[in-house]
Amino acid sequence: MRIKKDTWLFTNRPVRFYCWLLLALLVVPAHAQVGDSTAIRRVELLETTEAALPASTADWRPFVLPYQKPLDRIDAGYAWFRFTLPSPDSDEMQSLYINNHLYGIKVWLNGEEVGGSDAPPGRQATGWNLPLLLRLPASAWR
Amino acid sequence: MVIRLELHRFTNVLASVFVGARDELWPLWQQRHFSQGQLSQFSFYLCAVLGFFMLGLWACRRHDTQYLWFGASSLCWSVPMLYMAVSYAPIRHDWFLVLTLIGINFYAVTAIRFLHRLLKIELPNVEGWHLSLITAVSFIELFASAKLIMPLSLLADMISLIVLLNVLRLCCSAAMCTNSSVPPAAIPGSGLAPTCSLHFR
Structure with missing residues (x-):
């Protein structure tokens, strides 16, 4: 039996397969659960031109994440985000998760560097599409 | 905790930050890494290979410009896929x-x-x-x-x-x-x- 032309799109097997595949890809991230993890939204922000860790008495100002800033300069400095974490309730391995970031980041916990985006020297990290998961070592907690 | 973000030309971004047990955050990272990172990487390789293959076919059959434009479009699409897949700019x-x-x-x-x-x-x-x-x-x-x-x-x-x-x-x-x-x-x-x-x- 000849298929009517206006229903071809819905009866074609490869088309249906790709439609289901696309739907599945949309559904998969929707099931992601953060569970009991703490979402950090309220932070303190400081923008500097220095790469060194700024003093705690510097001119930090309250800020709500996400941070998004268009700039025209090639090397425009650094944005610092400071926040306090509650001590972990258990001995479970604690981690830091960031959905996306642009450009490179480095993370300090109580003054100890615990990691960041890895890019070869002289290259710019572009993690806006790649999530970042960092272990927070037990030795850094106080 | 302190996070330092490097600022450069164009949009600078730091999305929401989560802190918690590794067992909870790991599946979240895995899912995102697959749907955004690995799929983009696969698409990049697929588009690049398909693009060159089609241009090769076009070289053999110059009158069939379908091959030329399909190959060219595949190669063009491989550029944004590469951008999405890499963690640092080449x-x-x-x-x-x-x-x-x-x-x-x-x-x-x-x-x-x-x-x-x-x-x-x-x-x-x-x-x-x-x-x-x-x-x-x-x-x-x-x-x-x-x-x-x-x-x-x-x-x-x-x-x-x-x-x-x-x-x-x-x-x-x-x-x-x-x-x-x-x-x-x-x-x-x-x-x-x-x-x-x-x-x-």
Whole structure:
């Protein structure tokens, strides 16, 4: 039996397969659960031109994440985000998760560097599409 | 805790931050890494291989420009896929981003030309205007400021969308035409070749 032309799109097997595949890809991230993890939204922000860790008495100002800033300069400095974490309730391995970031980041916990985006020297990290998961070592907690 | 974000040209971003047990955050990271990172990586390799393969086929069959435009569109699409898959820029990031946006612009041009060849639609004027406008917008993007780059990219997308909608309009016209006794080429301004035959199988 000849298929009517206006229903071809819905009866074609490869088309249906790709439609289901696309739907599945949309559904998969929707099931992601953060569970009991703490979402950090309220932070303190400081923008500097220095790469060194700024003093705690510097001119930090309250800020709500996400941070998004268009700039025209090639090397425009650094944005610092400071926040306090509650001590972990258990001995479970604690981690830091960031959905996306642009450009490179480095993370300090109580003054100890615990990691960041890895890019070869002289290259710019572009993690806006790649999530970042960092272990927070037990030795850094106080 | 302190997080340092490097600031460079174009948009600088730090999304929400989560702190918690590794067992809870690991599946979240895995899912995102798969749907955004690994799929983009796979698409990059697929588009690059397919693009070169099609250009190779076109080199053997020069009269079949379908291969040329499909290969070119695959290679153009591989640029944004590479941008999405890598964790650091192979060249300076601002140039990499501009190159990616230009890649998307020309993907639309080449993909629409492929569609025209596939559906045997002859619209040289539309193709010429499309290419000229996209080239002009892409040239401006090279020197655009951080605030202007995304609106320009959107403008290029809109131009291509209009041309694509025209293709869909012609397809619908031809589909209706094949149901009636009027030959497709008789539709005024359709751009369909006299030997036009749109195959719906």
